[in-house]
Amino acid sequence: MSGVITAAEPSWIAPFTGLSPRCFRKLVTVLRREGADAVRKGRPWSLPLEDRALLVAAYWRTNLTMRQLAPLFGVSKSAADRIIDHLGPMLALQPRKRFAKDAVLIVDGTLVPTRDHAIAEQSKNYRYSTNHQVVIDADTRLVVVIGRPMPGNRNDCKAWEESGAKAAVGRTLTIADGGYPGTGLVTPHRRRKGEDLPDWKKAHNKSHKRVRARVEHVFARMKTWKILRDCRLKGDGVHHAMLGIARMHNLALAG
Structure with missing residues (x-):
């Protein structure tokens, strides 16, 4: 099953993530460095990391159901659900631990x-x-x-x-x-x-x-x-979504 939306087509990135293609690629690089694309036991991911990150962002942006979202990326409903559960927490903003004295x-x-x-x-x-x-x-x-x-x-x-x-x-x-x-x-x-x-x-x-x-x-x-x-x-889904969206906001603002 082939999907309609893919990160290989840059025009899809900005509407769902709010990021430029260049900034989105930097985000994917950081995710890969943090182990988001590590080899795991069982069935391999049906989408590359770039498309998985875009799928999570598209879900947060549109709030479509899994039944509606999955065909757009050419995956099953259960696969889309697993991608969101796995990658959502990894996209979360990490709280700043130190602040400048005059902040x-x-x-x-x-x-x-x-x-x-x-x-x-x-x-x-x-x-x-x-x-x-x-x-x-x-x-x-x-x-x-x-x-x-x-x-x-x-x-x-x-x-x-x-x-x-x-x-x-x-x-x-x-x-x-x-x-x-x-x-x-x-x-x-x-x-x-x-x-x-x-x-x-x-x-x-x-x-x-x-x-x-x-x-x-x-x-x-x-x-x-x-x-x-x-x-x-x-459960923690709403917290991960809030943190992930905050991270996208920061990336878009910082350019």
């Missing part, structure tokens, strides 16, 4: 509708969702840390700590919105009842909001990947 980070939580009720809960959007704490570098807008997915009914204060994002950031200066009171993060000034904020606090809040909006722009780009609008993956 400024921004954190915010985003909800991903998730069908696996073992890890998701009904959230404010009335859907079963997972809460993902995403940390970006304020200067470069690159994603540096994504916490473990928390149930969607968990508020950002708790998710920030319980997801591991707080520990990953350490003492690095981090900006957040008003949903993180008492966390030690840099949050907007709050007006007390019956009082007005002084002008300097209003100016600070305005500047804070302008900088913090950068993480919202990152969310807007990441949510173009349809898997983050309705994730059917179970």
